[in-house]
Amino acid sequence: MRISRRDFLRVAAAAVAAGRLAPAALARLEEALRSPNAPRVIWLQASGCDGCAISFLNSVHYATADDLLLNTLDVKFQSNLQAAAGDLAISALQAAAAQPGYILIVEGAIPTGANGRFCRAWTGTTMVDALQSLAPNAAFIVALGACASYGGVTRGAPNPTGAKGLGQILGNDSRLINIPGCPAHPDWLVGTLVYLINNGRVPPLDQHRRPLEFFSRRIHDNCFKRRKYCGQPVFAPQLGEVGCMEYLGCKGKHTYADCPIRKWNSRGEGQYGVNWCVAARSPCLGCVNPNFPDGMSPFFVYLPAPERPAQPTGREEEAAPFGRPFGAGTPAPLR
Amino acid sequence: MPTTLTIDPVTRIEGHLEIEVTVDLVGGQQQVVDAKSAGTMFRGFEIILVGRDPRDAALYTQRICGVCPVSHAAAACLNLDAAFGVQPPDNGRILRNLVQGANHLESNILHFYHLSLLDYVNTTGMLDRAPWIPRYNTPDMIGGSTAATLIEHYVAALQIRRKTQQMGALFGAKLPCVGSLVVGGCTEVVTSGKVAEFRRLLTELRSFVDNIYLADVNTLVGAFPNYYNLGVGYRNLLSFGAFDLDASGNNRLFPAGRYTDGQTGTVDPQQIIEYVSHGWYTPASGGLNPAQGVTEPDPDKPGAYTWLKAPRYAGKAHEAGPLARMWIANEYTRGVSALDRIVARALETKKIADAMDGWLDQLTPGAPSYAPSTIPQQATGIGLTEAPRGALGHWMTITNGAISRYQVITPTAWNASPRDDANQLGPIEAALLGTPVTDVDQPIEVLRVVHTFDPCLACAVHMVRPGERQSRPRIMVRQSPL
Numbered sequence: 001m002r003i004s005r006r007d008f009l010r011v012a013a014a015a016v017a018a019g020r021l022a023p024a025a026l027a028r029l030e031e032a033l034r035s036p037n038a039p040r041v042i043w044l045q046a047s048g049c050d051g052c053a054i055s056f057l058n059s060v061h062y063a064t065a066d067d068l069l070l071n072t073l074d075v076k077f078q079s080n081l082q083a084a085a086g087d088l089a090i091s092a093l094q095a096a097a098a099q100p101g102y103i104l105i106v107e108g109a110i111p112t113g114a115n116g117r118f119c120r121a122w123t124g125t126t127m128v129d130a131l132q133s134l135a136p137n138a139a140f141i142v143a144l145g146a147c148a149s150y151g152g153v154t155r156g157a158p159n160p161t162g163a164k165g166l167g168q169i170l171g172n173d174s175r176l177i178n179i180p181g182c183p184a185h186p187d188w189l190v191g192t193l194v195y196l197i198n199n200g201r202v203p204p205l206d207q208h209r210r211p212l213e214f215f216s217r218r219i220h221d222n223c224f225k226r227r228k229y230c231g232q233p234v235f236a237p238q239l240g241e242v243g244c245m246e247y248l249g250c251k252g253k254h255t256y257a258d259c260p261i262r263k264w265n266s267r268g269e270g271q272y273g274v275n276w277c278v279a280a281r282s283p284c285l286g287c288v289n290p291n292f293p294d295g296m297s298p299f300f301v302y303l304p305a306p307e308r309p310a311q312p313t314g315r316e317e318e319a320a321p322f323g324r325p326f327g328a329g330t331p332a333p334l335r
Numbered sequence: 336m337p338t339t340l341t342i343d344p345v346t347r348i349e350g351h352l353e354i355e356v357t358v359d360l361v362g363g364q365q366q367v368v369d370a371k372s373a374g375t376m377f378r379g380f381e382i383i384l385v386g387r388d389p390r391d392a393a394l395y396t397q398r399i400c401g402v403c404p405v406s407h408a409a410a411a412c413l414n415l416d417a418a419f420g421v422q423p424p425d426n427g428r429i430l431r432n433l434v435q436g437a438n439h440l441e442s443n444i445l446h447f448y449h450l451s452l453l454d455y456v457n458t459t460g461m462l463d464r465a466p467w468i469p470r471y472n473t474p475d476m477i478g479g480s481t482a483a484t485l486i487e488h489y490v491a492a493l494q495i496r497r498k499t500q501q502m503g504a505l506f507g508a509k510l511p512c513v514g515s516l517v518v519g520g521c522t523e524v525v526t527s528g529k530v531a532e533f534r535r536l537l538t539e540l541r542s543f544v545d546n547i548y549l550a551d552v553n554t555l556v557g558a559f560p561n562y563y564n565l566g567v568g569y570r571n572l573l574s575f576g577a578f579d580l581d582a583s584g585n586n587r588l589f590p591a592g593r594y595t596d597g598q599t600g601t602v603d604p605q606q607i608i609e610y611v612s613h614g615w616y617t618p619a620s621g622g623l624n625p626a627q628g629v630t631e632p633d634p635d636k637p638g639a640y641t642w643l644k645a646p647r648y649a650g651k652a653h654e655a656g657p658l659a660r661m662w663i664a665n666e667y668t669r670g671v672s673a674l675d676r677i678v679a680r681a682l683e684t685k686k687i688a689d690a691m692d693g694w695l696d697q698l699t700p701g702a703p704s705y706a707p708s709t710i711p712q713q714a715t716g717i718g719l720t721e722a723p724r725g726a727l728g729h730w731m732t733i734t735n736g737a738i739s740r741y742q743v744i745t746p747t748a749w750n751a752s753p754r755d756d757a758n759q760l761g762p763i764e765a766a767l768l769g770t771p772v773t774d775v776d777q778p779i780e781v782l783r784v785v786h787t788f789d790p791c792l793a794c795a796v797h798m799v800r801p802g803e804r805q806s807r808p809r810i811m812v813r814q815s816p817l
Contacts, residue, residue: 045351049349049400049404050401050793052401054402054500057445057493057496057497058500064497066490066494076466079344079347079348080347080348082346082465083347083458083462083466083467083468084346084469084470085344085345085347086345086778090344111377117634118378119375119376120343120353120376121344123341123353152398153383153398157383160378160379161377161379183401183511238705238707240521240522240524240704264504264508265503265504265510273504273509275505275506275507275508277508277509277515280507281522281524282508282514282522282523283514293395297388298388298391299390300390300391301388
């Protein structure tokens, strides 16, 4: 369960050789995993489906979930896993929340209709109340998944419960990091947590408050289906066929995420995933976009995008190192 | 003197559940004399789906639940296949089964180890950190070296379930929330390389199931045999059947059926009625079959205590789940109780895993897995399958090429339902009656019984149906040939 230092360095060295991680970043990652100052985490699940928690449990590329839970993170509240229920769980949560400085992870949207009664956190407390009581003492707030980031499917028109993403409720909060996706990729969460532990500050974010580390590359620009035909896309005539699926509804031209590189469901430490939506011949849904799902639907219908003169340089697969200087990117106007 | 205990939130489930039990002395033993099961979150998927492109249903409905998304994709695809009038090629049918099977296996392993085992094991000295503390500590919990072994397996199971999701993603695109299950089949194609990798992972998983999971369930049975007499409930079981073994639609790994008042029977979806007397919905919404459901939420309704409705089959509460499936398949008929649910879940995990190996042999590299179709202007469809937690049904009406109605009844809606209009308790509520509560500050027995149903509340409460005062959404449906 705990990776040995030798194994870690062996895998990481291979990753460096493949141009995937800068050496300095590796050292900091290893440090982070050994930190005796395990950061406290409070994980709140609101109006969502728990898919982001299940996705987190699939983490292995940077570190396994059990390694993180047993050795690195001090997870004070997480409803899927914790031993305690009811009053025992809530009193432990409130004791943890009384001391400032934890990482608050919220998964699921916050419904504001019916005075918040569409989602109860615990007896007598709606999810809106819970968020507002837990936010003040948090050092960092991670909106995990599309629903917590921007409302997601829960906010799909006509938004029967008045669901909102965290940014809409908390306003322009400099502690807020959005890690969208439906679900969020475990690496995006784990990589961000490692950054927070290493650097003690929010990583460089884009205008939607998403970490640039994971959300700065357009899917279409790194898609093998486009590149392999020497820049002349061959269009798939139907689903399940070879070729670019732009006209079948693929939202890759609208979407910034590293899925073509990182892929999904990693094979192991330091390894990328076994598959991803486009490689499986199904179109990108644009699930990391602030306007997902309504702006990205219908999923199988072409959505024109302004053409960009992006020429793949062949270096897109180099992941940026951790610890990029703070200050890149402008403060985000929150929705 | 009766005492009321509330457990809110119930943890180690999916979603938001409150359990309230009334406890009193009966024959000298403190036990549950009344129970209420309440879903405390509500999102409104059926309103959200109205007006949308029907093909999107296979993707939207997966977001009802991130623990069993593939079940919803499978039900939606069966629904869409029926409405569109398309039949997947064999490869497509088998790939869907393999991805859905992978989801079942991962969910069942997660349930035994990570959602329920902590109710039975003293983890002192092994997991002495959050989130495993604070915890309940009762004298009947397993300790010593047996506990150490179980916790080692708990940690190993985290890896095995991750690999099972990896296995499913080989053909599913990613997990959770697959991309490749669509109307007409599966967009992924069969290659011998993928089959080999899938089989390698499946072999590792089967070894875990045969050598570790089943052995650990045996250990639990040996330590808590009294739970064969607890958590019994009505003994009514319901299965919609799952995993088509051929193209006929009549030959499934788990057949459809039910067991009502000691008699086996067939399933007619017309016999399903949902009641809302105790749910936060207006009275006009009750007593309806899902095909005609019209519902408005009413969060202020007096006497109501849950966002769940009360589905009943021919007026009776039925439980869904692995026990129901295995019972109707005639593979497990020892009894209905808390422990029977745990044992049946383990046995079905082996059954599904073993079957999946055979399904891999039936795949044909190079043959199609997808059949194209076009969106019908007017159509209806129904998709019935089994999620890990039990019977799952999707119903759809397409009008002018867009979804005009979409209904879902999930297994936890059956299991965690409230009282119906005749004041009959839901299955979990009924199963809790008679459960001993030794220590009201540590209602571990109640948690144990509830957990055997593997509750998934995001599934159970996902809906509000369009009512008169809610306007239809105006999502534009842009059509392009598939």
